[in-house]
Amino acid sequence: MPDATTSPNPDASAPNPHLAAYAARGLKGRIFSGVQPTGNLHLGNYLGAIRNFARLQNDYDCIYCVVDQHAITLWQDPKELSAQTREIASAFLAAGVDGSKHIIFNQSMVPGHAQLAWVFNCVARMGWMSRMTQFKEKAGKDRENVSLGLFAYPALMAADILLYKATHVPVGEDQKQHLELTRDIAIKFNNDFAVPDFFPVTEPLIFGATTRVMSLRDGTKKMSKSDPSDYSRINLTDDADAIAQKIRRAKTDPLPMPETLEDAEKRPDADNLLGIYAALADQEKEAVVAAFAGKQFSEFKAALTELAVAKLGPIGAEMQRLMKDPGHVDGILRNGAERARALAAPILDEVYRTVGFLKP
Ligand code: AQP
Numbered sequence: 001m002p003d004a005t006t007s008p009n010p011d012a013s014a015p016n017p018h019l020a021a022y023a024a025r026g027l028k029g030r031i032f033s034g035v036q037p038t039g040n041l042h043l044g045n046y047l048g049a050i051r052n053f054a055r056l057q058n059d060y061d062c063i064y065c066v067v068d069q070h071a072i073t074l075w076q077d078p079k080e081l082s083a084q085t086r087e088i089a090s091a092f093l094a095a096g097v098d099g100s101k102h103i104i105f106n107q108s109m110v111p112g113h114a115q116l117a118w119v120f121n122c123v124a125r126m127g128w129m130s131r132m133t134q135f136k137e138k139a140g141k142d143r144e145n146v147s148l149g150l151f152a153y154p155a156l157m158a159a160d161i162l163l164y165k166a167t168h169v170p171v172g173e174d175q176k177q178h179l180e181l182t183r184d185i186a187i188k189f190n191n192d193f194a195v196p197d198f199f200p201v202t203e204p205l206i207f208g209a210t211t212r213v214m215s216l217r218d219g220t221k222k223m224s225k226s227d228p229s230d231y232s233r234i235n236l237t238d239d240a241d242a243i244a245q246k247i248r249r250a251k252t253d254p255l256p257m258p259e260t261l262e263d264a265e266k267r268p269d270a271d272n273l274l275g276i277y278a279a280l281a282d283q284e285k286e287a288v289v290a291a292f293a294g295k296q297f298s299e300f301k302a303a304l305t306e307l308a309v310a311k312l313g314p315i316g317a318e319m320q321r322l323m324k325d326p327g328h329v330d331g332i333l334r335n336g337a338e339r340a341r342a343l344a345a346p347i348l349d350e351v352y353r354t355v356g357f358l359k360p
Helices: 019-023 043-055 078-094 112-121 126-130 133-139 148-162 173-192 240-248 261-265 268-281 285-292 297-323 326-355
Strands: 030-035 061-066 103-106 168-170 203-205
Touching: 030 043, 030 078, 030 148, 043 078, 043 168, 043 268, 043 297, 061 078, 061 326, 078 103, 078 297, 078 326, 103 326, 112 148, 112 173, 112 326, 126 148, 126 173, 133 148, 133 173, 148 173, 168 173, 173 203, 240 297, 261 268, 261 285, 268 285, 268 297, 285 297, 297 326
Parallel strands: 030 061, 030 168, 061 103, 168 203
Antiparallel strands: none
16 A cells, blocks of 8 residues: 655656657647636736746647636635636736637536546545645634635645646746645655656746735735735726725835845835836846835835836736627637547546546
8 A cells, every 4th residue: 555644755856758748849848727716816816827827828838727616615606706717717818828729718617627636635645735834824713614625625736737737837936835735646646556657747837026926015915815905906907096096005114115135125015016016027126126226115106006007907908808708708718628628538537547447
């Protein structure tokens, strides 16, 4: 029987045999990434994930998923879930993802995610899952009352990725631990069933001037969809007035703008706004610090508002346009799901054969 307690140690230096097939097509690998349709899609989701989705699409074979099965690990109003699913799909499209070249779909349309997740529930260890900080944060003091799905979430995430043998996953910094778990599950499955290299050891792609956008009300807390204060985040559908008001009210400190990067890093609220500016302007943070060193926050905030409105305005407007045409968005999701099912079927078949399940 396989070892039940230890997490295998991924060997990052080992060559990845899964990359060869992509290299032959001039690609660097296959990407899978997902966003939950839990409302209030924000600047953190955009800079940490969705903007990168579009930037990676010329170099990778991409699968972008609206992970509605993850969303219901916390209560979702069924009447809102479908609208929120279309909103996320619209954000992928508005950010520039080409839905005809790459796959955009929602998770529940491809049953293979749940089927593989069950196998992974039996591969992952309780000890590994108990160490997940996102579960601890979301469950808080209410651990006895949260859903079993919230605990098992990272095994479903591993299934999302490995159902397509994805080699790379673009995510924000907060998802790093879940990706390490995905690697552990892949390695343990390969070892337990003696199928070396069956699943790839997936690489995270975490890049950009800011990989963790913080709350506008508290520079030590992640910007998040579920923060009760709408002033803590810039939503992708906010109009110019809302963006301006939120940036004007963003928390700062009484000093003038930081003079150096080291000074900025000691002041979380200022550091966060500088990081947002750098990411939106596609500049190094150091250059932004130098440009505004010693100036008043009011001057910097006016420049940040102008930049944010210029960069986010067109995306928000395109999202609004797409959301008024649900038939079009649903067609893209259905077509993506059909292509995703075709990619997943032989991989799931192979998993079932490997595990010893009889075919129907
Ligand atoms: N603040 C952030 N900075 C950078 N990246 C972020 N992401 C989320 N928040 C930030 C990245 O967005 C992608 C989609 O995230 P998700 O839909 O899985 O939801 P989440 O991480 O749970 O997002 P929230 O906003 O924090 O939601 P709640 O409040 O429900 O927990 C991921 O790649 C994530 O890294």
